[in-house]
Structure formats: C-alpha cells, structure tokens
Amino acid sequence: MTSVQGARARARIEITAAIKDEARTQLAAEGAARLSLRAVARELGMVSSALYRYFPSRDDLLTALIVDAYDAVGAAAERADGAAGPDDPIGRWTAVCRAVRDWAVAHPHEYALIYGSPVPGYTAPQDTVGPASRVGLVLIAIARDALAADGIALPPLSPELRPEAERLAADVAPDLPPALAVTLVAAWSQLFGLVSFEVFGQFNRIVEDRDTFFTSAATRLAHEVGLLPRTKRPARTRTQPRTGRA
Amino acid sequence: MTSVQGARARARIEITAAIKDEARTQLAAEGAARLSLRAVARELGMVSSALYRYFPSRDDLLTALIVDAYDAVGAAAERADGAAGPDDPIGRWTAVCRAVRDWAVAHPHEYALIYGSPVPGYTAPQDTVGPASRVGLVLIAIARDALAADGIALPPLSPELRPEAERLAADVAPDLPPALAVTLVAAWSQLFGLVSFEVFGQFNRIVEDRDTFFTSAATRLAHEVGLLPRTKRPARTRTQPRTGRA
DNA sequence: GTCTATAACGAGATAGAC
DNA sequence: GTCTATCTCGTTATAGAC
Numbered sequence: 001m002t003s004v005q006g007a008r009a010r011a012r013i014e015i016t017a018a019i020k021d022e023a024r025t026q027l028a029a030e031g032a033a034r035l036s037l038r039a040v041a042r043e044l045g046m047v048s049s050a051l052y053r054y055f056p057s058r059d060d061l062l063t064a065l066i067v068d069a070y071d072a073v074g075a076a077a078e079r080a081d082g083a084a085g086p087d088d089p090i091g092r093w094t095a096v097c098r099a100v101r102d103w104a105v106a107h108p109h110e111y112a113l114i115y116g117s118p119v120p121g122y123t124a125p126q127d128t129v130g131p132a133s134r135v136g137l138v139l140i141a142i143a144r145d146a147l148a149a150d151g152i153a154l155p156p157l158s159p160e161l162r163p164e165a166e167r168l169a170a171d172v173a174p175d176l177p178p179a180l181a182v183t184l185v186a187a188w189s190q191l192f193g194l195v196s197f198e199v200f201g202q203f204n205r206i207v208e209d210r211d212t213f214f215t216s217a218a219t220r221l222a223h224e225v226g227l228l229p230r231t232k233r234p235a236r237t238r239t240q241p242r243t244g245r246a
Numbered sequence: 247m248t249s250v251q252g253a254r255a256r257a258r259i260e261i262t263a264a265i266k267d268e269a270r271t272q273l274a275a276e277g278a279a280r281l282s283l284r285a286v287a288r289e290l291g292m293v294s295s296a297l298y299r300y301f302p303s304r305d306d307l308l309t310a311l312i313v314d315a316y317d318a319v320g321a322a323a324e325r326a327d328g329a330a331g332p333d334d335p336i337g338r339w340t341a342v343c344r345a346v347r348d349w350a351v352a353h354p355h356e357y358a359l360i361y362g363s364p365v366p367g368y369t370a371p372q373d374t375v376g377p378a379s380r381v382g383l384v385l386i387a388i389a390r391d392a393l394a395a396d397g398i399a400l401p402p403l404s405p406e407l408r409p410e411a412e413r414l415a416a417d418v419a420p421d422l423p424p425a426l427a428v429t430l431v432a433a434w435s436q437l438f439g440l441v442s443f444e445v446f447g448q449f450n451r452i453v454e455d456r457d458t459f460f461t462s463a464a465t466r467l468a469h470e471v472g473l474l475p476r477t478k479r480p481a482r483t484r485t486q487p488r489t490g491r492a
Numbered sequence: 493g494t495c496t497a498t499a500a501c502g503a504g505a506t507a508g509a510c
Numbered sequence: 511g512t513c514t515a516t517c518t519c520g521t522t523a524t525a526g527a528c
Binding site: 039048 | 519523
C-alpha cells in the first residue's frame, strides 16, 4: 500500500511540476497578468477543472511560481556565498551579487515576476515573505561574519536616521549595529536597481560591457556597506543565513 | 476657417487627452498588459473603431502613455533641480532624487509602466528614448556643474572598467571624465532601485520611515558620485539638461 | 480517497455582417 | 456605428473512473 501511495504522491509531484513548468512558459510569452489556467490546462492536455486538484485558484498557482522564483534566486545567492572564501567579505559580497544578476539574466520573466511591477489584482500571501528574504539574509550574514572578524568599517549614521535605523535593525538583524543594518537594506535595494535596469532594458545603448560594469558597481556597493578587503583574523564559523521561514 | 480648424484641432487635443486619461485609469486597475482599447472606448461612450482615429494601435496608445510618464518624471526632476541652490551639488542631487521618488509614489502605475516589468509583446519605439533620458540628463548636468565649480571629487576607476567607462562616457556625456560618467550611470540605476523597492512593496515590514530612509540613501549616493557639500566658487552658469530629443 | 471529465455560470473580448 | 454570434476567462457542481 505504501507503493500505491508512493506512486500517487510521485504522480502528484510530477504533474504539479508540469503545471508550473507550463505556467512559466506562459509567463514568458504573455506575462503574469495574462497567466491563464485554461491555457495551461489546454497545453498539458488536461481540462481546466482538473488543475484545481493541484492549485485551488489562479492566484495560488501564481503564488507557487513566485515562491519558486524567490527560492531559486535565494538558493543561487546562498550557493555563491558558500563557494566564496569565508575570510574575504568583499569576495563573498560580489559573488552573491553576481549570482543574483546571473540568475536574473537567465530567468528574466521569473525575475520580473518577483522584482518587477506587481501583478494587478494579486496580493501576495504570507507564504512569500520567507523565500523573499533569502537574498537579504545572505547579505546580512556576510556583514555579520565580517563584523565578527573585524572585516568591516561601520558606515556613518546621521542623527535623523538613527531612530529608523534602530527600529529596522531590531526587526531584520537585531545582532547588527543599526548603522550597518540600514546601510545593508539600502545596498540591497540598490543591487536590485542595477539588476533591474539591465534585465528590463534600461541599459540598452548605454552600458555595453555589462559584466564588468556590474561587477565594479557591486564591489563599490560592498565598500559602501563598509566591508573590508580581507578580515584580520578569519571568522571561526560562517553564519548560516536563517531561512526566514517558520 | 482658421476658427473651424482651430476648433477641430482643439477637439482633437481634448479627446486625445481624455483617451489617455481613461487609459491611465485602466492602467491602475488592470495593468499595462491588459490595456484594452475597447474598454477605454466603452468607458468614454465611443465605439472602439473611433479610437483608431487618435491612436493607430494599442501599442501607439501605450507608447503615448510611456512618453507622457517619462516626461512627467523628467519634468519633476528638472523642476526640483531648478529650485535647488545652484552652488549646492548635493542639495540639487537629493532634491532631484526626492522629486523622482515623490512622483513615483504619487503615480505608482505609471512608474511601473516605465520602470517595471516590460509589457509582453510591446517593443518601445525610438520616440521613447528622448523622454526616457531626461532624469539621467539632470543628474549629468549636476555633476557637470559641480565639476566646473570644483564641487566634485572624482570617483575611483578600476583599470578593468576603464575601457567601458571611456566608451560609455563618449556616448552619454563626452565632456565628463569617464570615471564620473560610469559612476553616474551606476548611481542612476541604484536610485531607481531604491524607488522601485518602495513603490513595488519590497520595503513592506522592513522600512517604516521611508522618507528619512530615502533621503539618507540618496545623500549617500551623492557622496558616492563624488559630489561635495558646497562648491568653492559658484558655477557661473547652470547647465541646462539637454532634452535628448531631436 | 484521489483524480479527471462534462457541463455550466457570468463576465468579458473579438470578428464580422449589417 | 450597431448587433450578434462566437470566442476566451476563472470558477463551481456533478458524475464517474481508478
């Protein structure tokens, strides 16, 4: 009986994956706003009502695609961080930035789904906030490790910004100095500004050698955050980025 | 006969404006991907075929909306720059950044149209590139004036980036040092990273006091570009941002 | 229990005849 | 410009296959 259950479960997983794959194809062709359950079903040789066994509504399918996309960039960022030398904060930082950009360039439509215009009529459920925070948590972990190993120069903090910095730090990274936490959030959004401009075509006829341009800008972001070229004494343990999911 | 022609021309302008207004309303409700000529016509009490007298296709209507949006942010940026003290590069820079952000927050759907995900199936014609460059040209003008008045410290330029920096500078700002030109382009995209994250909801539950946060980040961007708090001798003439349109 | 298929709803888009 | 016949869509109810 386990084999029957196993077979069913396997079939379910496969069909779910096929649905999402086909939906991703449609995403590329039509955009998220025009994602159609019926078209997905038609393309898979199913009838539209059958899809409801797998996704209770169109918005749930969208949510699954969004979560998958956030998880994919997040995993790419974590992998790049893990592959970089632990004692080299700037190396880790730029590796993560490049991983995010490479993923975005390779998956422009999924990138647009999560970092582009919001889908009209769709409101993201709570399920997306965990995956959405993975890239940010990697950046925070890099800063945390650098801090523990004297590999960071704290960025300046203006008095006007101090209250918000403290509030924000308490929320997203209670173990980091407020000045570092706000700067990280700003750098995080600026990183995606670079990526979005490239993916969305704003650099057309302006930036040619995008690779070099991006790497240079990412490195400058690392300096902006205060990361130093090399830690004086290596951090003993590398901080695992917390998943952010309950 | 001029009066008849004048009346006709006036009516045409009014109807064109009404069509665009209604289209903007639909943009907010349905998104650019679902902009429908028929729905616009219906709402205006016209028949869909009548719209083709004003816009030869859906894409042309979209283009008009895009050009209007770029012109609106561009004008806001130019106005803010003009209102700032000419001898204060950082003041001008942050004023322009704030103007862009304020416009974006006030017009999130038009902002999404020009700086969000590309509309599937739509390719921007040449008409959009002039208006699209207005904000960038304002930032360039600020840097140019600061340079002329000794109000800027040239940002560093890594050897790897030099070729691309020279290419890029020749294209977008031939009178600026390559190091400054690339840094400006990076800062330009990072500015829109900050704005997009706020408008698209990525700062939800993360940044609370968005005003202070943004102003602080914009000021740091100004420093990043090399702008100095005050020019030693005031620039005699303020550079007009070139319109970029032929 | 788990799935798929049929049929239908209300709403909207689309094409073409008039 | 109007009308109509025919599409699409998301979603549900129901019935039957495994």
